[in-house]
Amino acid sequence: MIDYTYTIWIVLIPLIMFVILGLFGSKMKPNLAGILGSAGLFTTTILSYLTAYFYFFKAEPINGAFTSITAYNVEWLKFSDSLSIHLGVLLDPISVMMLVVITTISLMVHIYSIGYMKGDSGFQRFFAFLSLFTFSMLGLVVSTDIIQMYIGFEMVGLSSYLLIGHYYEKPSAVAASNKAFIVTRFADFGFLIGILLVSFYTGTFDFNVLTNNDASVYTSMGHASFLGMSALTWGMFLIFIGGAGKSAMFPLHIWLPDAMEGPTPVSALIHAATMVVAGVYLVARMFIVYHFQAPGTLEFIAYVGAFTSLFAAIIAITQYDIKRILAFSTLSQIGYMMLALGVSGYGGEGGVGYMASMFHLFTHAMFKGLLFLGAGSIIHAIHSNDLRDMGNLRKYMPITFITFAIAVLSISGIPPFSGFWSKDEILAAAFEHNKLIYFSSVLVAGLTAFYMSRLFFTVFYGKKTDYKHEPHESSLLMTIPLMILAFAATFAGFIPFSSFVTSDGKAFESSLSLSIAIPSVIIALSGIVLAFLLYHKKSDVPDKITVSLGFLYRATLNKFYFDEIYLFVTRKIIFNLISRPIAWFDKHIIDGSMDGIAWIIETTSIKIKGLQSGQLQQYAFVFVSGTIILVLFFAYWFI
Amino acid sequence: MNLQNFLLMRHELLLILLVIVIIFAEIFSKEETKHRIINFSIVLFFIQTVVGFLPVTQGELFGGMFQNDIFRSTFKNILNIGVLIVLLQSSAWLRKEENKEKISEYIILLLSTLIGMFFMVSSGDFLMMYIGLELASLPLAALAAYETKKAKSAEAGIKLLLISSLSTGILLYGISMIYGTTGSIYFADVAANFGNSSLQILGFIFFVAGMGFKISLVPFHLWTADVYEGAPIGITAYLSVISKGAAIFIFTIILYKVFGAISHTWNPLIYALAVATMTIGNLFAIRQNNMKRFLAFSSIAQAGFILVGILGLGDMGSTSVVYYILVYIFTNLAAFGVVSAIYNESGKENMDDYNGLYKTNPKLSLVMTLALFSLAGIPPVAGFFGKFFLFTSAASQGLYILVLIGVLNATLSLYYYLKVAKAIFIDPSDNPIPYFKSDFNARVGLLLCVIGIIVVGFAASIYEAIYSFSSLI
């Protein structure tokens, strides 16, 4: 038996780094802070790899399945003998896989950022927050307890907030960070209620109990139902809402594009590779419960995923901001993961969707991280996010060009790049399960290839030469991570994922099904070709197309006006129709009634002052008549 | 008249002696040394006060007309302390040029009203009570009009006298009916024969009206503010605490002992009077600017609170009432002491003249604040305890609604007490009352008050002592 207790350090080292950098960072030289942060993370990465190595290769699977191991556990809060919150480290295939992903990407981003953020006034702060984020994310994935998961969700939300708002003097960055936090907070509210509901019926927060297939905890459940759905279904649904918020599923997706206001490495780390998949991870973590106890919700998840992927892909076509395109593509890809989970079965071959989802999560982290870092490199070079300012960059930035190309091919699902393999599994799973979703997914594959190629060709081809400053290739600190990730994006697809990460922990043999692969590759290729034709050099064809599409185009360009709808809801309804009236009500009615009492007393006091007229005879009159009235009252009426 | 009798009546006899001594002093002192009479009489009075504290036995004289016991004599001691403080506080004012000629008269009259109150407190029949009451009222009217040059003073005197006469008339009518229906003016006989016929109730209510005038209960209170405003401050203080306290005391005793049989009738009556008195007093106090007038209405409200305590019946009721009067004497005299010190110094007696007082006269301000808090019933000063016990006493009879009205009124009263505090501490002023040092006597008086305000609350033994005495009557 391997002692995994050390894994707690995987989580703690980034936290310690955060504390050190947070408290003393401002007194350090910037580079020292960067190196310190990276060094800490490097240690963590090594530990994670070690863990993965031990877990997957050294430990003997029991009954051929990877078991989940509680490596570390501490009671954090206790409510009763049976109900308590624990914090700890839970190792199972997906959490170990996530450890690898997170530390890898995070390390890359750390190194990259030393170059990218050079000269930034908030350099140390940036690294402190990166550490905080890494800590939160790692803490999230190793949750032993659903509350720990919730805490992780909140904490990554916070770090995301802080990092998006890195350029806090830019109002748009502040607005974006607020939006990200509030929207995910809203989702977390759902998550919280879900937790409350589920734990109410199961009496536990512990994942080991909750996700135990034979768990008797569900059998004791009452038949409570609401609107025709069982309470547990509702609970799981609400928990999904939490995941949907973090993973920016429709309609909670609105924060993600805006989150691109943050520094690009942050986008790569948080808004592409790690945090946004937390929702997927959550669903995967509770997959057994979904599958057995709330299949309806799972179905729903599949549709939400499919819709989001299509919806985002469509929007991505029309955008001009390079990071926004990537953001929408992220949405789309996460939608893939979600739908894969949604269509998955349990155990063995049937659980291919689950496996595919995790697989895609893994490969996506690599190539999307790469895309963002590449985009960062481009932005760093030309100081703009706008596609229209770019062109012909392959000449100036060869390394970026090549690595970016690999990433684009990978995301488009062109073999042998990693994206192909995982996407193929997803399509296969969808095909098995639901033809509608399948077709939609294939369409998305094509769209993905198209808009990524559009981006690619626009940036790197064309004849644009009128740069104010000559763009140049980024420094080694930035290109080395690109290269490493490009390597990963190229070859990650060859990892036999199904032998490691499956729904029931048991390895199975997954095979490439040509009947699925060939159509999807053809679609992807045609997308690329179309994009090449339209964008490889400047032409007016795209403009004509946009004009002919009219409203549809404008709607897409404006992201189907979702931001406006949200703005309407918040500004008009919550602010103006709820908050303002309440503030008014409080000031004038509630407080007014208190002041009103004072006013009544004061007024009475003024009104009755005539009683004290200063005239002796009136006093006497009151005196006498008072006496007589008292006599009348007490001598006659009372007796 | 043996020694025993003398001891029983020593408060009254000593006071009479004191008055005679002062008359002689007046006669034999020279014009320029007249002001020494003040300190002379204060010292004498102090001795008298101390003697009053000697133990007393229970007994009655003159066939029951005069009754004394430790409870009554304790109360007289309380009054003595109050009067001592009043004398200390008025000495600066008495020394003023315009009052120089009438110093000893002032003291004599004051002391003779005190004699009246002592007789009233010790009375065992309506006749003595009536005489005591009159002796306690008539000279006060003259004292109220003491500043003969001032229109307000004259007005106060006339108002007091005439309303007092009217109330006496009504009181007497009531007493006559009580006499007619019970056949006696002795308390003991009346108590035995009092019934519930409407004529008796009528007599009783007329009696209450007459007493209500002295205690200034609503609706018999209207004279209070005007007289308080017009009278010299010392007299105002005297009226508001000593005179009122004595009246409340005998009123309580009479209610309990004489009219105990019809307590079910007077309970609602006192209830109604209490509510009216508290509320009206407070409502009027809110708007006042003149400090004396303000304290007048405040004292009306305080009388209402005391009535709440009376409703507690039994030992608890009388204890809480006497205890509160004790607290109230110190408290109100402290307030009047400050007002009078300031008036003597600057001639100002309006609330807004007090703006910024704390900056110039912090000590006086603190005394005033203590007094106000005690009046409002804010801990840790004595007023809190006093009020708490009053309400406790009423609650013991289950009168929770009355207690609620009472405490809400106390809250309302806090409003105007805080207004004074606000003027003193918060409101800025362009020309605040400049710093001054009041004379020795006044400071001693205030010191006594402050000690009283602080000690009486915490020293549970005082309450216990009163409680143990109250069961004796």
Next chain:
Amino acid sequence: MNILSLLILIPTITMIGIIISPSHKIVRLVALGGMIAQLITALVLMFSYFAIRKAGITDIMVFYQDIEWFKTLNIHYIVGVDGISVAMIMLTSVIIFAGILASWEVVYLQKEFFIFLILLATGVFGFFISLDLFTMFLFYEIAVIPMYFLIGIWGTGPKEYSAMKLTLMLMGGSALMMVGLLGLYFNSSVDGHFTFNMMEIAKVNIPGNIQMYFFPFLFVGFGILGALYPFHTWSPDGHASAPTAVSMLHAGVLMKLGGYGAFRVAMYLMPAAANSLSWIFIILATISVVYGAFAVIWQKDLKFINAYASVSHVGLITFALMVMNKTSLDGAIIQMISHGLTTALFFALIGMIYGRTHTRMIDEMGGLIKVIPFLGVAFIIAGLSTLGLPGLSGFVAEMIIFIGAFQHVDIFHRVLTILVASSIVISAVYVLRMIGKLLFGPVRNEHHLELKDAKWFEKLSAGTLIVCLVGIGVAPLWLSNLISDSLSPILSKLMQFSSLYTHIF
């Protein structure tokens, strides 16, 4: 000498020390010294409490001391603490310590300021250690009255109005309380031997109808201090006008007196009425939480923002109290502490920022984190605790309350829990909006570019509070243990009368 009486004695001595101090520098040193002594005493108390419990002593109250005072009325000076009071005493001593530091630079009538401040603290300490209802009431009023002067003299804005309103409303509350207390007193015995001793009254089964009569008095009376809807309006005005340390102490501790009293006196002594009337107050509390949170959004003044946020958060306390199961009660107490610390920190920071910018309107400030990073960061931490971020105490408290409340068998309570929990979203909205406007964005007023960051005492003040916030947030178990043992006697009494609420975890 009983250590509890020391908690009253030290402030008293400190006040005397302040009175005789010759110069204003010494005054504040004396005040600080006194409050450090107080803090140490409180720490000693806490550790000895743990030691006593560890030693297996299971008395409900420890450090019990009973001195007869008014014999005939059976009024005693009785002190004693259990875990809950110890926690509240710790809270108070931390906040008064931070408060003294936060008012380090009060110049105007400094002596008086510190005297009033410490007098207020004395009242609070006395309240928490009292087991006799009379002394408890006495200390309660001692705690309330200095507020008038503190706000009236050293406040800002419409200070007289606010001070008066605050005082009158709170004293109105105490008026109601008094009726309730007397009602308890006169029903505290079967043989006519009345008592104010809480532990004695707890042994008596007061008839149900009498409980129904007096419970509202006590609960609302305390509730007014606890900003129970709709009697909360003193709080925004009062806080807005109060000087920094006073807001801290008031929102941090004094409002807890309400919750604590409602719990310790009203609910503990009248459990039957508490059970049957809980539905009214739980609805009020729910309104208070949601309504308060919504009301914040529209506010522009930092202090109003925090005051309404306080309304919302103390509403949560009432809510949790009224759910009446172990977890939620535990949560209620922790929320008291957490809110105390958070809001004290908030007010401290607002005061410090106001001292620099001379405005509290968020529209008139911006980008301050650039110029005053320490205050900015501390402000963000306070904000995060307010919105219940994990790792800070706010989260712990809210989580316990939600979990506890949701364990209630009654569907009604669970629905309300969901409503109440929605406040976490609203609080995120207003906190982030406030932080965004105040600290981020461009610096709106160029004068603000010259502001200086926190001085040592400000750092110490805020730092102390932050350490406590984080300490509780990271490791709440000890606090929860401290409290939950002491809940059992109260809970068992409450349970005795709940035929409805049997399903408790």
Next chain:
Amino acid sequence: MIQDIPIQYFLIVSTIMFFVGICGFLIRHNLITILMSIELILNSVNINFLVFNKYLFPNQLQGNFFVLIVVAIAAAEASIAIALFINMYRMYNNIDVENISEMKY
């Protein structure tokens, strides 16, 4: 003897006199007339005392002495009142009740 006159007759007379006095107190302008009304009031009370004494409790003299005292006090009262009036007369040159309504509210 007077047995043929019922006691109530006396009482009615005195009562009416009492209230006439009170009416006088309430309506007269001149302070001296107000004082005279008070005398009426006291006089009616005296009648009461004596009548009760005579009719109901003739074996003692409580009523008599009460009246004696009341008369004495009434005299004292009147003397002080008149002193006050004279003092006032010096100030206003008349003694109307309107003069004494300076202090109010």
Next chain:
Amino acid sequence: MGLNQLMFFFLSGLILVFSILTVTSRKILRAAVYLLTVLLATSGLYFLLNYEFMAAIQITLYAGGIVVLIIFSILLTSHISHKFERPALANVIAASLTGLAGSFISIWSIMKFPFNASTEPTLDVNMKEIGMQLMSTGHQGYALPFEVISILLLAALISAVIIAKKGN
């Protein structure tokens, strides 16, 4: 109708009529004279009651003392020919209503009360008896009130003096 009754009605009529005249007369000196009449008639009632001593007191002290005092002060402060204005009608109505209500209630109560004429022997009221009781200190003794009254009179004297005394 016996002589006593006749006397009674005569005196009562006198009292009532002159009482009312006292409080309504618009000439002050006349009012004083009416008051005197009332007081004298009252002393007549006392004679009727066989209280000769009290009647004498009434005449000397009341009629002789107080009324003289009053007239004296009238002369000092008023013009004899001065005729008062009529009091305001509202005042009159309010006052008379109060008076009527008061007398109605009182008389009603009186009529309802069962007065039992005493069967005990009547004490012979002579000067000696009065003197004895006045000086007696026991039950039914009035030495104390007598003494206190003297203080009161002294105080009243001083009071009157300090007020009426002309300042310097």
